[in-house]
Amino acid sequence: MLKYKLELKEKTSIQLQCYLLIALPLIGFFIFTIYPMYWVGFRSFTFYDLIPGHERIVGFKNYLTALTNVKYWKTWLTLLQFTFIKVPIELVLSLFLATVLSRKLKGSGFFRASFFMPKIISAVIVSVIFTNIFGYFGFANYWLEKLGFISSPIEWYSKKSTAMTLLILGSIWGNFGTNVLYFTAALTNVPEELYEAAEIDGAGRMARFFNITLPMIIPVFQTILLLAINGTLQTGDYVIVMTNGAPGGMTHTPMSYLIGEFVPGFASGTVNVGYGCSIAIINSIIYIIIASIYSKATSNAQNLY
Numbered sequence: 594m595l596k597y598k599l600e601l602k603e604k605t606s607i608q609l610q611c612y613l614l615i616a617l618p619l620i621g622f623f624i625f626t627i628y629p630m631y632w633v634g635f636r637s638f639t640f641y642d643l644i645p646g647h648e649r650i651v652g653f654k655n656y657l658t659a660l661t662n663v664k665y666w667k668t669w670l671t672l673l674q675f676t677f678i679k680v681p682i683e684l685v686l687s688l689f690l691a692t693v694l695s696r697k698l699k700g701s702g703f704f705r706a707s708f709f710m711p712k713i714i715s716a717v718i719v720s721v722i723f724t725n726i727f728g729y730f731g732f733a734n735y736w737l738e739k740l741g742f743i744s745s746p747i748e749w750y751s752k753k754s755t756a757m758t759l760l761i762l763g764s765i766w767g768n769f770g771t772n773v774l775y776f777t778a779a780l781t782n783v784p785e786e787l788y789e790a791a792e793i794d795g796a797g798r799m800a801r802f803f804n805i806t807l808p809m810i811i812p813v814f815q816t817i818l819l820l821a822i823n824g825t826l827q828t829g830d831y832v833i834v835m836t837n838g839a840p841g842g843m844t845h846t847p848m849s850y851l852i853g854e855f856v857p858g859f860a861s862g863t864v865n866v867g868y869g870c871s872i873a874i875i876n877s878i879i880y881i882i883i884a885s886i887y888s889k890a891t892s893n894a895q896n897l898y
Contacts, residue, residue, distance in 0.1 A: 637870035642863050655871035664842070665850060665872065669879075671757075672846040676825045679761045683821060687769045688814075691776030692806070705777065709770035719767040720834035727759055753843040756836050760844060764831050768824060772817055779813035780806065815891050822887065826880060833859070847876050 637655055641648045659665055690708065694701045711719055726732045727749040734746040750756045783806060791801050807814070829848025832838065838845040838853060845853070852859050855869025 633870045633873055636867045637874055639867040640865055641867040641870075642865055643857060644863070648867075651867070655865070655868045656875070658868060659872050659875055665847070667843075668845045668847045668850045671844060672826065672828070675757065675761065675828065675846065676822065678757075679764055680818070680821050680825055682761070683765045683769050683772065684814075684818065686765070687772035687817075688776050690769075691773050691780055692802075694773070694777055695780040705774065708773045711767045712770045716767055716830040717834055719763055720831050723759060723763040723766075724835050750836050750839050753840060756839060756844050760828075760831055760835060763835060764825070764828060767831075768821075772821065775813060775817050776810070779810040783809045818891075819884075819887060823880075823884070826883065847872070851876070 638650060638652060639648055640651050640655075690704075694705060724731075728734075729746050729748060733749075734743070737743045738746065747755075749759060787805050787809075788801055791805055796804065827848055828846050829852055832844055832846055832849035833852055836844045838849065842850075851869055851872050854860050855864050855866060855872065857864070857866065
């Protein structure tokens with residue numbers, strides 16, 4: 594009888610532990626995911642300026658205003674330009690460095706760690722570093738002027754072209770290390786026998802890369818490309834810290850525009866948070882559409898090889 598009670602007690606204890614393991618993630622999911630989604634969805638149909646008693650239902654007015662906001666859609670054009678330049682450079686650079694590091698050269702472990710180091714620090718710190726380097730009295734202007742390349746300091750953020758270039762460089766430097774590690778891991782799974790057989794057949798380095806390496810890492814490449822596109826489309830922190838939309842709001846992305854204009858603490862003055870919520874939902878819908886297009890476009894990519 595005592596043995597039966599002990600077994601029952603142990604069984605009950607295990608069941609309680611299982612329930613806790615399931616309940617805690619569910620509670621966190623509802624508190625930190627479902628409730629914020631509900632809050633944003635509800636507020637998007639209201640005028641909400643954080644002042645008690647001012648909140649009122651406005652229906653689809655926020656959405657109609659956002660959809661006809663030229664300034665908002667210009668941020669999407671800026672983001673697409675940013676994405677089409679940054680993503681190819683980042684992936685090509687990452688794949689090239691991963692290919693070099695996969696040859697087991699001396700010090701490759703040190704270089705892997707060095708490339709990944711910017712990812713450890715936050716995007717804000719990376720942005721501050723680039724801001725200090727390319728500020729009016731920054732490191733770049735100091736040395737360019739001292740070496741005689743320029744006669745007076747350059748206003749790096751006064752033109753959209755130079756400001757966008759610095760944003761792209763900062764974002765690539767802060768993120769490419771992760772892709773290097775992913776590509777390196779993928780390349781280690783390519784059998785050496787394939788390279789040896791191709792080399793015996795007289796295939797050069799480029800032929801081996803395009804006929805062996807690339808087809809073998811296509812599934813990983815698709816995942817890395819998706820992550821790179823997803824991360825780039827949500828770029829906002831680099832813009833807020835480095836340019837804050839300068840010059841004249843021309844470098845704002847949808848996320849930085851949303852943060853800078855409608856998030857209390859960042860926005861100046863009283864803002865309609867409900868309108869910001871409607872923009873956030875429109876952004877999410879566009880992200881889903883882009884992800885769906887990407888998924889369909891890459892579903893048969895492996896068959897090409």
